[in-house]
Amino acid sequence: MPRAHSDPSMKHCILNRWLLTVAMLSMSAFVHAAQSDAVRSPRAEVRLVSAQDAAAPAATLGLALHFRLQPGWHIYWMNPGDAGQAPRIEVFAPEGARVGDVRWPAPERHVDGPVTTYIHQGDVLLPFELVLPSAMQRGAELAVKASWLVCKDICIPEEGAFRLALPPGNDRPGSDAPMFAATEAAAPVALDSRWQASVDARGVLILEGPGAGALQSAEFFAADWGRIDHAAPQTLTTSGDIARVTLAPGAEFDAARALEGVLRIRDADGVERALWVSTPGERTVRAPAVSLALAGTEPPVTGAMAPPAAAAGEGPWWPLLLAFAGGVLLNLMPCVFPVLAIKALSFARVGASERTVVRRQSIAYCIGVVASFVVLAAVLLALRSAGSELGWGFQFQSPVFVSAMAVLLFAVGLNLSGVFQFGSRLASAGSTLTERGGLSGSFFTGVLAVVVATPCTAPFMGGAIAAALAAPALHTLAIFTALGVGMALPYLLLAFMPGLARRMPRPGLWMERLKQALAFPMYGAAAWLVWVLSQQSGADGVLHGMVALLLVAFAAWLTGVAQGAADHAGLWRAGALVVLVAGGVAIARTPGEVIGPQVVADNAFTPQRLAELRASGTPVFVNMTAAWCVTCLMNEKVALSTDAVQAAFAARGVIYLKGDWTRADPDITRFLQAHGRDGVPLYVYFPSGGAPVVLPQILTPRVVIDHIAS
Amino acid sequence: MKQNALLGAGLMACAMIMPVAQAAPRVGDAAPAFTAVDSNGRSVKLSDFAGRTVVMEWTNHGCPYVQKWYSGGMQALQKEATGKGAVWLTVLSSAPGTQGHVDGASANRMMKEQGAAPTHYLLDPDGKVGRAYGAQVTPHMYVIAPDGRLAYMGGIDSIASPDVNDIPKAEPLARLAIDAVLVGKPVAKAQTRPYGCSIKYAN
Numbered sequence: 001m002p003r004a005h006s007d008p009s010m011k012h013c014i015l016n017r018w019l020l021t022v023a024m025l026s027m028s029a030f031v032h033a034a035q036s037d038a039v040r041s042p043r044a045e046v047r048l049v050s051a052q053d054a055a056a057p058a059a060t061l062g063l064a065l066h067f068r069l070q071p072g073w074h075i076y077w078m079n080p081g082d083a084g085q086a087p088r089i090e091v092f093a094p095e096g097a098r099v100g101d102v103r104w105p106a107p108e109r110h111v112d113g114p115v116t117t118y119i120h121q122g123d124v125l126l127p128f129e130l131v132l133p134s135a136m137q138r139g140a141e142l143a144v145k146a147s148w149l150v151c152k153d154i155c156i157p158e159e160g161a162f163r164l165a166l167p168p169g170n171d172r173p174g175s176d177a178p179m180f181a182a183t184e185a186a187a188p189v190a191l192d193s194r195w196q197a198s199v200d201a202r203g204v205l206i207l208e209g210p211g212a213g214a215l216q217s218a219e220f221f222a223a224d225w226g227r228i229d230h231a232a233p234q235t236l237t238t239s240g241d242i243a244r245v246t247l248a249p250g251a252e253f254d255a256a257r258a259l260e261g262v263l264r265i266r267d268a269d270g271v272e273r274a275l276w277v278s279t280p281g282e283r284t285v286r287a288p289a290v291s292l293a294l295a296g297t298e299p300p301v302t303g304a305m306a307p308p309a310a311a312a313g314e315g316p317w318w319p320l321l322l323a324f325a326g327g328v329l330l331n332l333m334p335c336v337f338p339v340l341a342i343k344a345l346s347f348a349r350v351g352a353s354e355r356t357v358v359r360r361q362s363i364a365y366c367i368g369v370v371a372s373f374v375v376l377a378a379v380l381l382a383l384r385s386a387g388s389e390l391g392w393g394f395q396f397q398s399p400v401f402v403s404a405m406a407v408l409l410f411a412v413g414l415n416l417s418g419v420f421q422f423g424s425r426l427a428s429a430g431s432t433l434t435e436r437g438g439l440s441g442s443f444f445t446g447v448l449a450v451v452v453a454t455p456c457t458a459p460f461m462g463g464a465i466a467a468a469l470a471a472p473a474l475h476t477l478a479i480f481t482a483l484g485v486g487m488a489l490p491y492l493l494l495a496f497m498p499g500l501a502r503r504m505p506r507p508g509l510w511m512e513r514l515k516q517a518l519a520f521p522m523y524g525a526a527a528w529l530v531w532v533l534s535q536q537s538g539a540d541g542v543l544h545g546m547v548a549l550l551l552v553a554f555a556a557w558l559t560g561v562a563q564g565a566a567d568h569a570g571l572w573r574a575g576a577l578v579v580l581v582a583g584g585v586a587i588a589r590t591p592g593e594v595i596g597p598q599v600v601a602d603n604a605f606t607p608q609r610l611a612e613l614r615a616s617g618t619p620v621f622v623n624m625t626a627a628w629c630v631t632c633l634m635n636e637k638v639a640l641s642t643d644a645v646q647a648a649f650a651a652r653g654v655i656y657l658k659g660d661w662t663r664a665d666p667d668i669t670r671f672l673q674a675h676g677r678d679g680v681p682l683y684v685y686f687p688s689g690g691a692p693v694v695l696p697q698i699l700t701p702r703v704v705i706d707h708i709a710s
Numbered sequence: 711m712k713q714n715a716l717l718g719a720g721l722m723a724c725a726m727i728m729p730v731a732q733a734a735p736r737v738g739d740a741a742p743a744f745t746a747v748d749s750n751g752r753s754v755k756l757s758d759f760a761g762r763t764v765v766m767e768w769t770n771h772g773c774p775y776v777q778k779w780y781s782g783g784m785q786a787l788q789k790e791a792t793g794k795g796a797v798w799l800t801v802l803s804s805a806p807g808t809q810g811h812v813d814g815a816s817a818n819r820m821m822k823e824q825g826a827a828p829t830h831y832l833l834d835p836d837g838k839v840g841r842a843y844g845a846q847v848t849p850h851m852y853v854i855a856p857d858g859r860l861a862y863m864g865g866i867d868s869i870a871s872p873d874v875n876d877i878p879k880a881e882p883l884a885r886l887a888i889d890a891v892l893v894g895k896p897v898a899k900a901q902t903r904p905y906g907c908s909i910k911y912a913n
């Protein structure tokens with residue numbers, strides 16, 4: 001999206017942008033053939049990668065978890081040291097496959113007061129091998145579930161599921177092979193056969209071999225906990241062909257057993273290397289970090305956390321039906337209502353004319369609705385593959401979009417109020433589109449209906465969209481199309497069923513009155529959007545929005561004058577155009593996020609707070625909301641903030657947490673995804689010690705109280 | 711590395727200033743004596759509990775490994791141990807401004823919310839008690855026998871994970887140690903791997 005915006009030549013060509021979207025979609029599927037989607041957190045970005053771009057039967061694949069850690073954050077080595085935990089990887093592979101353990105890179109020492117840990121930071125590749133079965137056809141479908149602890153000052157356990165599909169073919173090196181080669185080149189190597197390692201009873205690690213006496217530095221990392229004191233200083237002494245590294249024995253030190261680990265050395269030439277050292281004796285058996293999933297276990301759904309089993313029901317048709325039902329219900333949502341009003345008005349206007357006109361306009365409206373959903377789905381998919389964390393309704397997180405919507409609705413209101421008319425010669429900005437007569441007017445009314453409806457995800461719709469976003473691109477498009485058809489259907493019915501059409505009112509003076517009255521929901525909607533803007537961009541954002549509204553009102557008045565003027569109409573119109581452009585500039589320059597201290601409410605949702613409360617056995621009610629979501633605000637008004645519900649919360653000791661998604665918040669996006677949703681509202685009740693319960697998207701006090709009482 | 715070297719130098723300087731050099735105690739040693747203030751503002755000395763079994767638990771309510779155990783397991787263990795006559799000391803060594811640091815009133819409120827039942831909740835913001843015992847992680851567990859010797863130090867159980875579902879699968883190392891000490895038997899596994907988050911000590 002930002003790329004498309006920054007290229008001015010693209011702005012005028014919708015077709016080009018559409019093609020770009022399609023190209024991005026197909027390219028993303030092509031270029032990342034040997035990489036899974038990333039699991040992202042503010043701390044780490046993790047992928048499953050393959051050294052090969054294709055899979056052949058009986059081939060040995062080089063796989064790896066690729067961590068890109070934010071500065072200061074780290075994960076842990078096979079022996080994490082005094083604290084922490086090594087990552088764990090579970091592989092879902094074709095039956096008969098075998099896995100090797102992680103080939104651990106050499107760790108770094110991390111000292112934090114009396115706590116010494118062995119860590120990895122920055123860009124880390126944890127490679128492991130997968131041997132494919134010889135009885136295997138048509139490429140490999142791999143899934144991997146992994147969990148890791150990522151720490152900085154604090155520690156966060158994270159987990160993710162990854163999928164990788166490799167097409168059939170020779171297992172020649174793929175595009176990520178160089179990354180694997182670089183990791184392998186730096187990996188610890190076994191001691192040269194001319195060298196010998198041993199450890200004495202006091203914990204001195206002795207290396208004998210040519211050049212051992214010339215080591216400049218050596219630092220030992222034990223592969224198992226307790227064998228050495230991780231924090232104790234180590235000293236290197238050399239004589240002849242012998243190097244001695246003095247270690248402090250740990251709680252489980254035993255000179256008779258093998259001491260294994262990595263020795264980081266700087267040799268006589270100043271070259272740094274990592275050696276794998278193993279002294280004679282019985283070796284410790286360790287649990288591998290990589291394991292094969294039990295046969296018959298279902299591979300996980302990809303993403304940061306496994307969402308609960310499919311939105312509802314099974315089968316490919318079920319999400320489509322849900323999406324269709326959600327689309328029909330969208331017509332009843334409060335955000336769609338003002339647009340319905342416009343449409344009812346335009347139907348009333350053509351009521352007297354021929355039925356075929358109504359039919360054709362309804363079809364145009366339907367196409368407008370469906371086309372908008374398809375475009376939204378395509379853009380959403382493109383942005384998702386471009387790496388942004390997005391969800392349904394995200395466009396309302398952009399202050400520029402909110403500002404433009406306020407202006408659009410305000411301009412429609414001014415038109416309804418009669419400040420200006422839409423003349424046949426006036427062909428310009430988007431606000432005129434919905435009121436334009438004929439097929440294109442109906443088409444753009446459909447477009448507007450969809451744009452305004454997005455923040456109000458009706459019941460079923462959240463689940464359907466989440467299912468769509470987890471599905472392949474084609475499936476996603478199908479689901480969005482079903483949503484669109486559902487939303488447009490009532491109009492088609494109205495047009496094609498004579499019984500319904502005949503009930504439509506006849507034209508008369510009442511139409512003018514109705515039209516004027518309908519301006520007020522428009523002004524109301526614009527006022528609401530300015531309030532949303534105040535949450536996103538603060539006072540400066542409101543100022544920009546108000547200036548834009550003022551300029552649009554001025555432009556509308558100038559246009560109205562031009563329309564009534566006997567002469568100099570062109571001059572008035574030119575003036576209107578100039579003012580309109582100034583209004584556009586005001587919108588485009590709407591400031592972004594508020595800079596400065598943000599007030600964090602006591603009951604603000606954070607994953608940490610939720611985890612703390614749950615850990616303490618406190619029941620928690622989570623409300624995910626946004627200022628631009630009317631359904632959310634209505635639910636808060638009629639259900640959550642009522643005395644009955646508040647009293648029920650208090651009586652049962654339920655802590656109420658509110659997540660505000662008015663602006664983009666990755667923690668909330670992840671919480672929504674974890675519950676199979678991509679938009680707000682979302683209400684989840686976490687009973688003390690029980691499984692979380694997702695509440696319906698339309699609340700009544702009864703619904704809430706029943707859920708927390710059960 | 712440079713930072714580590716600086717930190718090391720700083721620690722050495724601290725160690726030289728401290729009147730007593732502190733090495734982590736070993737199982738069988740006399741448990742280091744201490745005096746600390748509890749969440750109710752009372753001064754608590756280890757010697758107050760001479761002749762009794764003392765359990766020490768290092769905590770930090772923001773740590774996922776502590777949260778795992780405070781989903782019910784820790785509270786149950788506290789009640790069981792104190793019910794059999796042991797003294798349970800929950801110790802908070804998070805320095806002010808770091809994760810888990812709370813004042814006495816917040817600690818009391820949290821314990822009430824969680825249904826925690828230690829004998830005392832000790833506030834150790836300067837980390838003196840934690841460093842004396844060589845406590846490294848939360849939850850790090852210690853059991854002191856009635857004779858004042860350290861009988862157990864290590865993990866709360868055998869599976870190092872933040873997953874609450876692992877509790878029933880793990881060997882309950884701390885519980886086994888507490889039960890053994892309470893009946894005067896030797897602890898089979900007296901020193902085990904402690905796991906969890908590093909303690910957020912004052913530097």
